[in-house]
Amino acid sequence: MKPDIDASFFEKNLSKTLQTKELFIKGLLNFFALISIGVTVGIVYILSVEAFLFFSGGEVSILEFFSSIQWQPVIKKFGILPLLNSTLMTSLIAMLVAGPLGIFAAIYMSEYASNKFKAKVKPILEILAGIPTIVYGYFALTFITPFLKNIFGNDIVDVYNTASAGIAMGILIFPMIASMSEDALSAVPIGLKQAAYGLGATKLEVSTGIVLPAAVSGIMAAFIVGLSRAVGETMIVALAAGAGSNFTFNPFKSAETMTGYIARISGGDIGYDTVDYNSIFAIGIFLFFITLVLNIVSQKIIQRYREIYD
Amino acid sequence: MKKILVFFMILASVSAVFAGGSKESTSSEKTGAYTWILTESDDSILPGVNPLEVKGTITAAGSSTVFPLSERMIERFKNEGYSDNITLDSIGSGAGFERWAVQAESDISNASRPIKDKEVTAAQANGREPIEFRLGTDALAVVINPANDFASDVSLAELALIFSTAKKWSDVNSSWPSEDIKRFIPGTDSGTFDYFVEEVFNKDKEPILSAANTQLSEDDNILVRGVEGDKYAIGFFGYAYYAENSDKLDVLSIEGVEPSSATVDNATYPLARPVFMYSSANIMHEKPQVAAFIAYYLTYVNEEIRDVGYFPTAKEDLDKAKMNWMKAMEGKL
Numbered sequence: 001m002k003p004d005i006d007a008s009f010f011e012k013n014l015s016k017t018l019q020t021k022e023l024f025i026k027g028l029l030n031f032f033a034l035i036s037i038g039v040t041v042g043i044v045y046i047l048s049v050e051a052f053l054f055f056s057g058g059e060v061s062i063l064e065f066f067s068s069i070q071w072q073p074v075i076k077k078f079g080i081l082p083l084l085n086s087t088l089m090t091s092l093i094a095m096l097v098a099g100p101l102g103i104f105a106a107i108y109m110s111e112y113a114s115n116k117f118k119a120k121v122k123p124i125l126e127i128l129a130g131i132p133t134i135v136y137g138y139f140a141l142t143f144i145t146p147f148l149k150n151i152f153g154n155d156i157v158d159v160y161n162t163a164s165a166g167i168a169m170g171i172l173i174f175p176m177i178a179s180m181s182e183d184a185l186s187a188v189p190i191g192l193k194q195a196a197y198g199l200g201a202t203k204l205e206v207s208t209g210i211v212l213p214a215a216v217s218g219i220m221a222a223f224i225v226g227l228s229r230a231v232g233e234t235m236i237v238a239l240a241a242g243a244g245s246n247f248t249f250n251p252f253k254s255a256e257t258m259t260g261y262i263a264r265i266s267g268g269d270i271g272y273d274t275v276d277y278n279s280i281f282a283i284g285i286f287l288f289f290i291t292l293v294l295n296i297v298s299q300k301i302i303q304r305y306r307e308i309y310d
Numbered sequence: 311m312k313k314i315l316v317f318f319m320i321l322a323s324v325s326a327v328f329a330g331g332s333k334e335s336t337s338s339e340k341t342g343a344y345t346w347i348l349t350e351s352d353d354s355i356l357p358g359v360n361p362l363e364v365k366g367t368i369t370a371a372g373s374s375t376v377f378p379l380s381e382r383m384i385e386r387f388k389n390e391g392y393s394d395n396i397t398l399d400s401i402g403s404g405a406g407f408e409r410w411a412v413q414a415e416s417d418i419s420n421a422s423r424p425i426k427d428k429e430v431t432a433a434q435a436n437g438r439e440p441i442e443f444r445l446g447t448d449a450l451a452v453v454i455n456p457a458n459d460f461a462s463d464v465s466l467a468e469l470a471l472i473f474s475t476a477k478k479w480s481d482v483n484s485s486w487p488s489e490d491i492k493r494f495i496p497g498t499d500s501g502t503f504d505y506f507v508e509e510v511f512n513k514d515k516e517p518i519l520s521a522a523n524t525q526l527s528e529d530d531n532i533l534v535r536g537v538e539g540d541k542y543a544i545g546f547f548g549y550a551y552y553a554e555n556s557d558k559l560d561v562l563s564i565e566g567v568e569p570s571s572a573t574v575d576n577a578t579y580p581l582a583r584p585v586f587m588y589s590s591a592n593i594m595h596e597k598p599q600v601a602a603f604i605a606y607y608l609t610y611v612n613e614e615i616r617d618v619g620y621f622p623t624a625k626e627d628l629d630k631a632k633m634n635w636m637k638a639m640e641g642k643l
Contacts, residue, residue, distance in 0.1 A: 074498045075519045141535075158492065159539035160525065243497075243532060244525040254525060264497070264527065276498075 047288060050281030059275060065282070071245035071261070073279045080286065082247035086255035087287075090166040090237055091230035093251060097170025098226055102177030103219065109178070110185035111207045122179070129175040137239030140168035145240065148252070156252055160242035163251035168236050173226040180225065184218025185211055217305035224298035228291040234259040258283045344643060346602050352609055355632040357643065359606040362391035366599040371399035372406020372420030373501050374530050375448055375548030376585050379618045380420055383607045386614065394599070402528045403501030407432075410588065414438065417600045419588040422448060422501030422548065438590040441638055443604060443631040445611055447621040449569035450502060450581040451552035453559040457541040460486045463563040466580060470510050472544060474517035479542065487542070490523055494536040494545030497528040502547055505583050534559065548585075550619030574621040584627075585620065591638040601639055608632050 055062060060078045068079025105125070109118050144164035149157045157163075188211045196210045212219075242254025243264055256264070262280045348358030370380060377400040384396050401409070403421040410419035411433035419425075425433075425440050433440050452469065454461060460479070464472065471482045473493060479486040495518065496502040503526075507515050518524075525536055530547045537543040538558045549569060552561050561569060564580050573579040587604065594601035608631055612622045622628075 070520075072519045075516050077520075145539075155489070155541065159536050159543075242525055243527045244523075246523070254523075 044285075044288065047281055047285040050278055051285045054275070054278035054282040057275070057278065060282075069247040073275045076275075078279070080258070080283065082245040083256060083258045083261055083283065084286075085247055085249070086162055086241065086245075087231055087237075087257040087259070089162045089249070089251060089255070090169060090233075090241055090257055091227055093163060093166025094169035094173060094230040094233075095223065095227055097167055098172075098174040098177050098230075099223060101170070101174045102181055102222070102226070105174070105178040106181035106185055106219075107207050107212070109182050111203065111211060122182075125175040125178060129172070129179075131172075133172060133233065133235040134239070136168045136172050137165075137236045139171075140164040140236060140240035144168055152252065158242070158252060158254045160240060160254040161252045162237075162241050162255050162257075165237045165239075165241035165257075166251065168240060169230050169233050172233070172236065173229050176229065177222045177226045180222035181215070181219045184215040184222065187218070188214045217302050220301045220305070221298040224294050224301070228294040231290055231294070232259060232287060234263050238263040258287055344598055346598075347643065353632070355629060356605045356609055356635060359602050359609070360391070361387050361602075361606065364392050364599050364602045365394060366597055367394050368396040368418070368597070368600055368603055369416045370396065370418035370420060370587075371401055371409045371416045372418075373403040373422040373585065374400040374496070374528060375403075375422035375500075375502055375550070376420035376445065376587070378548075378550045378554070379445065379585070379611070379615060379620060380587075380607075382614050382618050383611065386610065387603060387606055392603075396603070400529075402497060402499035403504070404499040405528070407588075411436065411438065411440070417589060417593050417597060418604070421586045421588060422583065423504050424584075424586065425588060433590065437592060439592075440588050441590055441634050443587045443589070443608060443634060444623050444627045445585050445587055445607070445631075446615045446623045447574055447582055448585050449549045449574050449579050449621065450505065450546055450583060451549045451569055452544065452546045452562040452564065452581070453537055453552055454544050454562060455537055455539075455541050456558070456560050458560065461544075461562060462560075463566055465565055466510060469564065470517070473506075473510065474521050477522060489542045492536070492540050492543040493521055493524040494533040494543060495524060495526055496530065496533065496547055497526045500528055506546060506581075509581060548620070553619030571616065571621050582621075584623065594638050595642055601635070605635055608635060 054060060055065070059076060065078055065080055067081070068077065069081045070077040070079050071082050109121065113121065141160075141164070144167050145157065145159065145161065148161070148164055192210055192214060193206055196206045201209065237257045237260040241260055242256050243260070244254065244256055245261070246253060246255040248255055262283055265276050265280050346360045346363035348360050351358035377398065380398050384398060387396070399406075399409075399416075403419075403423055406416070406419040406421060407425060407429040410416045411425075411429045414433075414436040425442070430440055452464070461483075464482075468482050472491060473495070476482045476491060478488050479491055480488040482491075495506070498515070498519070507513060507518060511517055525533070527533055530551045533545045533547055534551055534555050537545040538555070544562075552559055563569075567573050567579050569579050569581070574582045587607070589600060589604060594604070608628065612628070615622050
């Protein structure tokens with residue numbers, strides 16, 4: 001951004017009362033911005049303290065936490081791998097659904113659709129993103145799972161399984177990816193496209209050969225935000241993915257995810273000093289760490305691969 | 311766009327944290343007078359209760375087994391004129407005692423097992439001396455999918471195998487199919503889980519929790535759905551949930567005895583167990599509406615209990631519960 005010369009000019013010439021008013025508003029906005037930072041710091045602090053209690057209790061070693069493939073805190077089995085594995089599986093399935101759908105929808109909307117059509121479809125897409133996730137959960141349980149059972153066989157597909165939860169999650173995050181990718185595609189300068197058209201390129205060639213590569217940083221960022229949304233999604237997996245930890249790579253088996261476990265264990269009022277209680281904070285901070293890394297990676301990608309045309 | 315999304319994600323998680331952490335304020339609205347007491351009573355021990363005159367809120371939480379029964383009694387209580395709020399949470403017996411004894415937030419704790427010593431201690435630390443009210447008897451139902459045509463009767467030893475080390479049905483009985491057993495069991499916070507572990511595994515949680523393909527949930531409807539949807543599934547929960555879903559599930563006989571009111575009454579069904587409600591004298595004094603509700607519950611429970619799917623307790627047990635009520639309210643009426 002260029003430095004704003006006009007602002008300092010006005011500041012000099014403003015009357016005293018207006019200046020104090022400005023200062024007040026500036027302070028107020030500053031305060032609101034600080035609240036969000038303060039809240040984040042508070043969450044990290046609480047998570048860290050409780051997770052520290054979990055590991056310092058002497059019952060769990062960090063090594064066991066990251067290497068054992070059994071998770072059952074009540075009988076002192078503390079391996080996060082089964083939960084992590086199913087979180088990654090549901091997220092991956094979600095991305096397999098949402099990624100292609102999102103990109104294709106975005107290309108269509110930014111390159112092919114008429115403005116009139118786009119104006120109608122975009123709000124509808126956003127409605128899809130506004131459906132409560134519990135509805136998606138029941139959709140997975142009562143529609144996608146029976147559907148999968150019909151295709152792959154009743155005995156192969158469990159009632160609760162990671163595939164149906166992943167697919168529902170994919171439908172949930174697809175509008176977000178489509179919308180963010182569309183923003184990225186639309187931001188590609190028109191001059192680039194016109195140059196390509198001038199050289200005789202077809203619409204398909206322009207879309208896939210010029211616009212898509214130019215917007216790749218934005219699209220990758222959209223993917224990563226979608227992925228971190230999928231990792232943190234709770235209600236769908238709590239309803240549809242299963243309620244028992246299970247270390248499996250079969251998407252048709254039930255397997256509880258990290259968020260699903262937190263939701264199930266904190267559903268009742270568990271004792272405040274029990275291992276179960278502390279374990280959900282250990283998982284919570286681990287989840288937080290995963291999404292934090294994903295967000296940092298997406299920032300880096302945007303910075304690194306951004307094509308600057310101005 | 312992204313920043314906004316991230317902000318909302320944080321906001322959502324924050325609000326979740328606050329929602330979980332906030333304690334309900336225990337408002338003790340003293341109504342003072344016991345205007346709800348009737349001169350005539352339908353019960354030989356307890357005074358009559360006029361729900362129209364009962365004022366003030368009541369909070370109850372605990373066992374999902376007791377939930378359908380309490381829900382029915384609350385419905386009847388309201389139909390007869392009680393117009394304030396009763397909250398009833400189905401969170402498991404352990405969680406119910408956590409809320410009642412440790413946090414001292416709820417007025418009534420529903421339980422499908424007797425209160426544990428450490429819970430008594432916790433309650434006493436909060437000035438609550440637990441009073442037990444026996445409500446009735448549940449026959450813990452072990453259920454299978456209707457398409458399961460091989461199992462119909464199991465011994466307790468087989469039951470222990472099915473819910474622990476056996477991976478496939480054929481591991482339990484060689485004539486059964488070589489298919490994975492899919493287990494659906496109540497969560498570890500539930501009284502039903504505790505009871506099952508006590509009866510079948512001699513209080514050792516290790517085998518049942520180590521079993522493969524096991525889904526645990528405090529929500530019995532999740533278990534119902536699981537067993538309903540898989541031919542090789544098995545699960546267990548309070549009899550009421552079987553009674554409500556008997557068109558979708560089959561119940562197993564245990565040691566040759568099928569759960570029914572006859573086998574529960576003559577004590578031949580091996581997995582019959584008492585269900586309870588707990589409160590304390592000081593709560594009943596401070597909030598007379600709680601005393602009113604419990605008296606009403608005990609007076610009419612036997613008219614509703616079979617319909618909900620449980621079994622009436624022996625008269626002397628129910629009378630003992632009523633005497634407990636009278637003792638708690640001594641000098642107050």
